[in-house]
Amino acid sequence: MIEVYIDGASTGNPGLAGAGIFIKANGAVDHFSFPLGEMTSHEAEFAALIKALIICSEKGYKTVSFRTDSKIVEDTLEKRYAKREPFKTLLNEALGHIDNFDLFFIKWIPSKNNAVADQLARKAIQMNRK
Structure with a gap:
C-alpha cells in the first residue's frame, strides 16, 4: 500500500500558498x-491533493492511502459533494483522478502526524518569493 501525506498552506486567506507531499512507497x-x-x-489543501493524485498516477500506483490534516x-x-465554488470544481478534478485508481483511501490525521508534509508546504510558500 502506498502512503501519501498531503498538506496545503497559505500565508493569508488568500495569500501565498504551497503544497507539500510526502510519499512512502x-x-x-x-x-x-x-x-x-x-x-x-x-x-x-485541494491543490496538494490533486498534485499528489497526478504524481501517484504518473508513477503507476494503483492502490493508494492518503493522509490529510x-x-x-x-x-x-468522503461525501463526493461540495456546495460552493471553487470547491465543486476542485472536487470534480480530484474525482477524475481518483477514479483511475483500483483502490483509493483518505484518512484525516492530526496535524502533529503530518509534520513532514507541512514542512514541505511551508518550503513551497518560500519558493513563491524567489
Missing part, C-alpha cells in the same frame, strides 16, 4: 514542494 520516500501562487488555505478535504471526498 515500497521502502522508498519521495518529497515534493509546489509553490501555488496566491490562494486560500482550503484551496491549497484537512477535515474539509476528507469530508468533501
Whole structure:
C-alpha cells in the first residue's frame, strides 16, 4: 500500500500558498514542494491533493492511502459533494483522478502526524518569493 501525506498552506486567506507531499512507497520516500501562487488555505489543501493524485498516477500506483490534516478535504471526498465554488470544481478534478485508481483511501490525521508534509508546504510558500 502506498502512503501519501498531503498538506496545503497559505500565508493569508488568500495569500501565498504551497503544497507539500510526502510519499512512502515500497521502502522508498519521495518529497515534493509546489509553490501555488496566491490562494486560500482550503484551496491549497485541494491543490496538494490533486498534485499528489497526478504524481501517484504518473508513477503507476494503483492502490493508494492518503493522509490529510484537512477535515474539509476528507469530508468533501468522503461525501463526493461540495456546495460552493471553487470547491465543486476542485472536487470534480480530484474525482477524475481518483477514479483511475483500483483502490483509493483518505484518512484525516492530526496535524502533529503530518509534520513532514507541512514542512514541505511551508518550503513551497518560500519558493513563491524567489
